[in-house]
Amino acid sequence: MDMNTIINFAPYLLIIGVFYFLIMRPQAQKRKEEKTFAESLKVGTKVITTSGIHGKVNQINPEKGTVLIETGAGKITFERSAISVELTKKLSETVITKEN
Incomplete structure (x- = not known):
């Protein structure tokens, strides 16, 4: 891989990272909290x-x-x-x- 290829994929990796931290991770934490509450x-x-x-x-x-x-x-x-x-x-x- 040369540096040009890495630079071309950087925006996609950034979008995936932002998507994970802003959408997927909070939803997983909320589901875990709801499950714990329902069981308690x-x-x-x-x-x-x-x-x-x-x-x-x-x-x-x-x-x-x-x-x-x-x-x-x-x-x-x-x-x-x-x-x-x-x-x-x-x-x-x-x-x-x-x-x-």
Whole structure:
């Protein structure tokens, strides 16, 4: 390889590097955080779903990957992945702040 060939491929390598650090890496970290959160759910935890439904975890079915959430309107079954990590964290931070 001569220097001219390396210089011609440099912009492509730069684009790949930027793509990885700005798009792929943050998405992988977010997926890991969501998986850890879904696995750490316990009965009695107050949660918010991605559709905005507030409730409390009533039952967890690990075989099916579902969660039974008790809401004001009754009990509804959701997929574990339907529980919003960000909204639930905000809810728990709000509760902690109000307690202090």
